[in-house]
Amino acid sequence: MPRELARHRERLAGVARELQAVSPLAVLGRGYAILEDEQGRVVRRADDTAPGDRLAARLGDGHLTLEVLPAATPNRRSGNNRIDRFRYIVIPSRDI
Numbered sequence: 001m002p003r004e005l006a007r008h009r010e011r012l013a014g015v016a017r018e019l020q021a022v023s024p025l026a027v028l029g030r031g032y033a034i035l036e037d038e039q040g041r042v043v044r045r046a047d048d049t050a051p052g053d054r055l056a057a058r059l060g061d062g063h064l065t066l067e068v069l070p071a072a073t074p075n076r077r078s079g080n081n082r083i084d085r086f087r088y089i090v091i092p093s094r095d096i
Helices: 002-021 024-029
Strands: 034-036 054-059 062-070 088-092
Touching: none
Parallel strands: none
Antiparallel strands: 034 054, 054 062, 062 088
């Protein structure tokens, strides 16, 4: 019985490690961020924003409030080989 219990504990520890590896919080800890619009919806594409939009960024160690500005260089080529109408720069906003 002690052997079986040790085997189950080892298996549980392995599953916990696997789960931690894909945890959203672990992903944030590796340098990624989750952006949300003012309604709390996750922003997945730059096309879902417009200059002047305010966003919240959740980072591994805190939160930032951001404002979307138009880029100085529109019409860049994106990774899917189409020409973007705008490229957005996100900067911290102090007055939110």
